[in-house]
Amino acid sequence: MAGRNWLWVSGLAALAVSVAASAQHATGTCKPYPGEGGFCSDVIGGENVFVYDTMTIEDMDAAFETRVAVIFGAAGPVATEECFFGFRRLLCLTTFPICDAASSLPRRPCRAGCLEVIDATDGICKDVVSLGTAVGMGHLIVSCDAVIGDASNTPQSIYTNYYSPWDGAPAFVDETYTEGGEQLSCVPYEAGGVCEPMICPEPMLPRSFPLEIPGKSLRYTIPEDLDYCIGLNASEVDCERCKQTCEFPCPYPLIYSDGEYTILWLVQWLPGLLSAPLNALVAFTEFQKMRKLRGKGSVVDATVLIAACFNIVLLFLDSLPSLILHEDMRCAGEETFSYHTNPDGHPFCAFAKIKIHIIQALMFSVGCTLFRVYKQLSASQKMRKYAPGRATKWTFVICIFLIPVVLAIIDLLLQSDQVFESNVPIRLANGYTFADRGLHQANRLRYAFTCGTTVHTVLTEVLMVQAPLFVGGFAAVILSVKLYFLLRKMGHTSSGRKKTGSTSGRGTSAMKTLANNMIRFARICILLVILNTVSTLLFLPQAEDFADNIGEWATCVQTKYNPVTDQSGNAEDNSLAAGEALCGELSPLGPGLFQLLMVNLSLSIPPLAFALVFAIPILKSRKALKSAVAPTTQMTTTQSALSTAN
Numbered sequence: 001m002a003g004r005n006w007l008w009v010s011g012l013a014a015l016a017v018s019v020a021a022s023a024q025h026a027t028g029t030c031k032p033y034p035g036e037g038g039f040c041s042d043v044i045g046g047e048n049v050f051v052y053d054t055m056t057i058e059d060m061d062a063a064f065e066t067r068v069a070v071i072f073g074a075a076g077p078v079a080t081e082e083c084f085f086g087f088r089r090l091l092c093l094t095t096f097p098i099c100d101a102a103s104s105l106p107r108r109p110c111r112a113g114c115l116e117v118i119d120a121t122d123g124i125c126k127d128v129v130s131l132g133t134a135v136g137m138g139h140l141i142v143s144c145d146a147v148i149g150d151a152s153n154t155p156q157s158i159y160t161n162y163y164s165p166w167d168g169a170p171a172f173v174d175e176t177y178t179e180g181g182e183q184l185s186c187v188p189y190e191a192g193g194v195c196e197p198m199i200c201p202e203p204m205l206p207r208s209f210p211l212e213i214p215g216k217s218l219r220y221t222i223p224e225d226l227d228y229c230i231g232l233n234a235s236e237v238d239c240e241r242c243k244q245t246c247e248f249p250c251p252y253p254l255i256y257s258d259g260e261y262t263i264l265w266l267v268q269w270l271p272g273l274l275s276a277p278l279n280a281l282v283a284f285t286e287f288q289k290m291r292k293l294r295g296k297g298s299v300v301d302a303t304v305l306i307a308a309c310f311n312i313v314l315l316f317l318d319s320l321p322s323l324i325l326h327e328d329m330r331c332a333g334e335e336t337f338s339y340h341t342n343p344d345g346h347p348f349c350a351f352a353k354i355k356i357h358i359i360q361a362l363m364f365s366v367g368c369t370l371f372r373v374y375k376q377l378s379a380s381q382k383m384r385k386y387a388p389g390r391a392t393k394w395t396f397v398i399c400i401f402l403i404p405v406v407l408a409i410i411d412l413l414l415q416s417d418q419v420f421e422s423n424v425p426i427r428l429a430n431g432y433t434f435a436d437r438g439l440h441q442a443n444r445l446r447y448a449f450t451c452g453t454t455v456h457t458v459l460t461e462v463l464m465v466q467a468p469l470f471v472g473g474f475a476a477v478i479l480s481v482k483l484y485f486l487l488r489k490m491g492h493t494s495s496g497r498k499k500t501g502s503t504s505g506r507g508t509s510a511m512k513t514l515a516n517n518m519i520r521f522a523r524i525c526i527l528l529v530i531l532n533t534v535s536t537l538l539f540l541p542q543a544e545d546f547a548d549n550i551g552e553w554a555t556c557v558q559t560k561y562n563p564v565t566d567q568s569g570n571a572e573d574n575s576l577a578a579g580e581a582l583c584g585e586l587s588p589l590g591p592g593l594f595q596l597l598m599v600n601l602s603l604s605i606p607p608l609a610f611a612l613v614f615a616i617p618i619l620k621s622r623k624a625l626k627s628a629v630a631p632t633t634q635m636t637t638t639q640s641a642l643s644t645a646n
Contacts, residue, residue, distance in 0.1 A: 024149070024164040025052035028106065030099035033057065034555045035198065035245030039064050040092035042212060042425045045245055046198055049096040050106035052161050057096075058555065063160055064095045083125040084429060085215070086117040093187055094159055094171065103182045106163050111172035113189025114144035146171040197237050200246035201557045201579040203253045203586070208232040208242040209340045216429045218339065218419050230341065247338055248554070250331035251448045254576070255590035261448065264593075265326060267600050268449045271608040272319025275311060278611030283308035285618050299396045300388045303369040304514070304614065306400060310362045311607035317355045318604070321348055322449045330448050337444060343418035349451035353415075354408045355603075356453055356465050361404035362606060363472035366518070366525055368396045370479035373515045377486055380511065403468070411464050416440075416456035441550060442543030445590065446599055458540045466533050473529035480522040483515055517613050524609040532602035535595050542591035549589040556583035 028050045035045040039061050051057055090109065097106035117123050148159050149167040159171060165180065173186045198206045210225035212218065220226060222241065229242035237244065251261060286305035293301065322329060325346060332342035344350065372388070379386035420426050421440035427433065438456040446452065455461050490512070557579040580586060 023161050024167060025055070025161060026164045027053045028163065029053075030104050031057065033096060035243075036247065036424075036554070038555060039424055039428065040088075040096055041245070043089050043092040044096055044098060045243070047096075048099040048101075050099050050163065051096075052163075055161065058552075060095055060161070064091060083117070083127070085425075086124045088425075088428070089189065090114060090117055093189075095161075097163070098187050100182070100184050103180070103184070105180060105182060105184065107184050107187050108166070108169075108171065108173045108177075110186035110188050111144055111170075111174060113187075114172040116189055118144050144172050197235050198244040198246060202576040203249055204246040204554070204557070205249055205336050206234045206244050207247050207336055207338065208236070208238070208244050209338070210241065211243055216426060218423065218426065226340070246554075247336035248550075250334060250337045250342070250444075251327050252337075252444065252550075252590070254587045255445070256593055260593050261327075264597065264600060265322065265449045267597060268604055269319040269322040271604045272311075272315050273323065275608040275611035276315050276319075278615035279308050279311040279315075279607060281618060282611065282614045283312065299400070300368075300372055300393055303365050303372060303396070303400070307362055307365040307369070307610060308614070310358050310365065311610055314355060314358055314362075314607050317352045317358065318450055319607075321346075321352065321451075325449075327448065329450055330444060337422075339419045339422040343422055343440075344454070345447060345451060349447075352451040353453055354411070355451065357404045357408040357411065359603060359606060360407065360465075360468045360472065361400055362610070363469055363476070363525060363529070364399045364403065366522055367472055367475040367479060368399055369514075370476060370483055370518050370522060373511060373518055374479060374483045374486060376511050377483070377490065377515060381486075381490055407464060407468060411453055411455070414456075414460060414464070415454050418443075418454060421456070435548075437547055437551075439540065439543065439547075441547035442540060445543060445546070446539065446596055450600070458544070461540070462537075466536060469529050470533055473526050476522040477526055480519050480526075484519055487512060487515055487519075513617065517617060521610055521613040524613070525606065528602045528605055528609070531598055535598035535602060539591055539595045539599050542595070546590055553583050553586060553589060 030048040031051045033044050033047050033049045034041055034057070038045065038057070049057075051060065090113070093109040093113075097108065099105070100107055115123065117125050118129060119126065123129065148162050148169050148171050159166075176183060176185050178184070200206045208229040210220040210222060210229050213221055225241045229238070232238065232242065256264070283305060286302070286308060290302055290305060299306070325348075328346055329349065330342070330345045331337075332346045334342045372386075375388070376386040416438050418440055420430065420432075421436075421438040427436055439454070439458070439461070443452065443454055453461060453465060455464060576586070
């Protein structure tokens with residue numbers, strides 16, 4: 001109890017200090033609170049709230065976050081989830097007073113709602129009230145009998161800013177009361193305003209979703225209402241079962257043009273599709289070689305076959321799904337981005353996101369092949385035959401299979417909850433802040449037509465993705481350099497030409513051809529690893545800025561946009577120009593197209609590069625073989641004809 005007492009004393013003392021910051025405001029303006037992205041969107045989203053003079057909704061949101069953090073930093077040891085959301089609801093109703101539709105005056109919350117939360121006997125926060133009283137801080141806990149502006153009587157945490165005519169008035173009122181000559185009704189604990197279709201500024205779209213149960217995870221009052229609410233069109237409203245909100249279309253409009261999105265889509269699937277027949281040829285050829293070993297081969301001999309198979313797997317995990325599903329890889333058949341329906345993209349991505357670890361395995365197989373070829377050529381130079389030991393075989397298995405599998409498993413375990421990253425109230429309930437949104441917005445851009453890892457921080461992604469690729473690339477650099485100088489020493493340049501007078505057996509010649517192919521492919525891989533690392537590290541910080549910018553733009557356009565409706569209830573001007581006139585242009589907010597293009601290209605090119613490097617020599621050798629067989633066949637036919645004539 002002593003530790004918790006200290007928390008209360010320190011937390012509530014900090015709250016008492018903040019009382020001095022209370023301020024009266026003589027005027028204000030009624031503005032819509034954002035349907036998503038605000039601290040109170042789940043409570044009053046879409047409602048017209050009273051925004052005090054000299055302040056913005058963003059300012060009031062920031063003050064709200066501070067109070068929630070202080071109060072529940074102290075109350076955390078005893079506050080239940082129900083208490084957390086109950087008290088937060090009260091704070092929302094007092095921080096952002098809901099406007100009266102007729103008079104545009106701010107309304108105060110109902111006293112009955114306060115008692116439901118704070119009452120020491122039956123309230124959902126009674127344990128918090130009891131603890132505060134026990135440690136001598138009861139006078140700092142919100143009272144349902146609080147008087148606004150009387151700091152000696154009650155803390156001002158619920159009214160840090162308040163309407164000046166309220167000074168000395170009750171913080172919570174009965175059902176109806178008179179103010180400024182107007183008859184007003186109090187705001188009930190379950191706040192709700194006029195049930196009307198929501199008008200969203202372009203390019204945002206109105207969507208309906210089920211009513212949520214406040215908590216640390218996404219839950220609905222009636223889960224079966226999800227399909228029903230989603231099925232409502234923009235003009236249909238059912239406030240008993242659904243809530244409306246404004247959301248961005250999927251994919252993001254105006255960040256990139258339709259032509260630029262098409263380029264990103266082509267880059268995602270075209271290289272893999274072009275490489276498919278060539279990788280199949282390489283795999284078939286290498287499989288035939290393994291069959292000739294009659295069971296005497298090992299993973300050491302099969303690295304090229306394994307690499308070709310990895311490329312074929314990538315075809316089915318990445319290229320074909322991107323080609324077929326197009327934008328549904330991210331949108332999952334929905335017209336907007338929403339934590340309700342498509343936070344993780346298409347369901348296929350639950351497994352397909354491991355593709356990056358298959359690319360890592362491909363890179364490791366390149367390093368292993370370079371090592372094998374180097375050892376075989378070194379042995380042949382000394383007139384010996386290379387026989388890999390058990391340790392070498394196990395090292396190959398660990399590098400090519402075990403390490404990528406372990407990384408994939410860890411990656412799947414570290415995948416961030418995309419609902420958490422895109423839902424402010426859930427983040428607050430779990431002890432995080434508004435800014436702890438992770439890489440969710442960045443993933444919406446770079447995975448517009450594909451699947452990928454969704455870890456929470458840039459550092460985690462660097463360790464899980466970029467670092468293994470960089471290690472594989474570094475190993476390929478060292479081994480390809482050593483192999484290059486060995487080939488020069490043996491009389492073969494990297495282009496495969498022999499020095500005059502040098503001789504080699506058929507097996508050694510084939511091995512040197514493989515060595516040159518591996519050096520070529522290693523160079524490409526090294527360049528792609530560098531390109532991916534640099535472009536990703538440049539892209540991610542910009543994408544994090546984009547997350548802030550797009551969130552601020554959405555909040556701005558929803559709070560500053562006051563639609564003027566005609567007699568039919570339609571907005572006279574909800575155009576993009578109207579929103580951008582208030583909040584700035586939308587298109588410059590996204591990261592540069594070139595960087596995003598390089599990120600995607602560096603991951604889609606390896607299968608095609610491998611196919612070209614290894615399949616072209618196979619095709620040339622087959623063509624040469626046919627050319628050699630044709631004269632022999634013709635000679636045999638001529639000899640048979642002469643014999644018959646004789």
